[in-house]
Amino acid sequence: MEFGFGVEDEVFRGEVRGWLGERLRDGGGWERREWERELGKAGWIGIGWDRTRGVYGNREATLTQQVVWAEEYARARAPGRMGHIGENLLAPTLIAYGNEEQRARFLPAIARGEELWCQGYSEPGAGSDLAAVRTAAVRDGDTYRVSGQKIWTSLAAEADWCFVLARTDPGERRHRGLSFLLVPMDQPGRIEVRPIRQMSGAADFNEVFFDGAVASAAHVVGGPGAGWRVAMGLLAVERGVSTLAQQVGFAAELGQVIGEALGTGAVRDPVLRERLVRQWAELKVMRWNALRTLGGSGDAAAPSVAKLLWGGWHQRLGELAVAVRGAAAVCGPRDWDAGDPYGLDAAQRLFLFSRADTIYGGSDEIQREIIAGRVLGLPGRERS
Missing domain, CATH: 2.40.110.10 (Butyryl-CoA Dehydrogenase, subunit A, domain 2)
Structure with missing residues (x-):
């Protein structure tokens, strides 16, 4: 399957940008639960749910339009979603494995942004x-x-x-x-x-x-x-369309690091400059790989490959963020009055948080085991 954006997708993109721009004007100021209900009222929750087993979401959208929505949402710096787990993890699982009563009870409430x-x-x-x-x-x-x-x-x-x-x-x-x-x-x-x-x-x-x-x-x-079968089905959908939205956030973080390198002159260091270029190139490859996977690569281990790619990439970006700062990266302004004894800036937070990228959501070791078993046919480890 060839994955690309058509004329209808670009019309949809304009609609998305217009709605987000209107709601987020002057920063928005939305309380997070209120924002979820606003998304539900406008029909933006559940646009990617499979319609073959009942209509419980809101507006329908093609796969490419789902990608458009996720990417534009990230570009707009819209509020962090509190409903992500229900909408993108549980809902597809209920559609695939739940019964009619369970779908009727839980999916509408998720689509309205009322239950987290x-x-x-x-x-x-x-x-x-x-x-x-x-x-x-x-x-x-x-x-x-x-x-x-x-x-x-x-x-x-x-x-x-x-x-x-x-x-x-x-x-x-x-x-x-x-x-x-x-x-x-x-x-x-x-x-x-x-x-x-x-x-x-x-x-x-x-x-x-x-x-x-x-x-x-x-x-x-x-x-x-049947818990194991259902749990594995949920993990299979965990790294879908949202991966592309995640990469929009990665691009913004990379842009900030590049801006810092240009502003401080660190970009003149040939080693740092090569690392910056490599981060940019690898992010492009991750996007192409994600689009290929969404387009139907047929690779059962594709989600594990994607996790290995972005986990390591984001961790290296965190290391690069402090490297371009040099000695200044070890300290920062503290805001004791605001209750922030750490006083971390964006680069420091990125470095510290990204240490967990190769662990949460399935550690690198587990992803390699999945690839070894499903792609290479190697025997798994014996566990007691």
């Missing part, structure tokens, strides 16, 4: 090795009682629901005996969320503790014991 989600996958000791999860869900009549701990959970403090991979059959091992449950987060005394403070000073992730939290038996996606 978080993801309960990783655990201490079961991060990249997802099959080692120990969170348990015990059947209790028409419900399950969920107990255990999840970690690195984005938006857990704000989310209304969490999709949780839990072990429902204690007699099974590894990927067998797991189920994919939809758990309401508003359960005081049964669910506790604790923020994780990062070395940058931010707290973008959380620990979540479940102590007998209640989940309806009707909210097990794919049925009991």
